[in-house]
Amino acid sequence: xxxxxxxxxxxxxxxxxxxxxxxxxxxxxxxxxxxxxxxxxxxxxxxxxxxxxxxxxxxxxxxxxxxxxxxxxxxxxxxxxxxxxxxxxxxxxxxxxxxxxxxxxxxxxxxxxxxxxxxx
Numbered sequence: 001x002x003x004x005x006x007x008x009x010x011x012x013x014x015x016x017x018x019x020x021x022x023x024x025x026x027x028x029x030x031x032x033x034x035x036x037x038x039x040x041x042x043x044x045x046x047x048x049x050x051x052x053x054x055x056x057x058x059x060x061x062x063x064x065x066x067x068x069x070x071x072x073x074x075x076x077x078x079x080x081x082x083x084x085x086x087x088x089x090x091x092x093x094x095x096x097x098x099x100x101x102x103x104x105x106x107x108x109x110x111x112x113x114x115x116x117x118x119x120x
Contacts, residue, residue, distance in 0.1 A: 002026035002109045006095045009114030017083045022095030024076040031099040034078040038091035085118045
């Protein structure tokens, strides 16, 4: 079994900052890409940012220059530092990990989601 546990969501005023964290645990052999998706009410889930084991990153255009993704491979954790938050960033944020389990099954695992609300 693999679990992804997120933390760090909440309510913040526009222009403020939040830091999301996600920790993966369980029957993990190796984690490939980790990242964050978000889903706002009435909208499709979209990729926000992702990071490979080697540190290569990818961001959705709307968060470039404001959000920074990082990871600690030794601790199987990924973070999302969100600055200059806007009301349109309001969504449930989901952590995911593309990983190989100890029984050599490769699949994506997801966290339970954490609410981020940005007030204007």
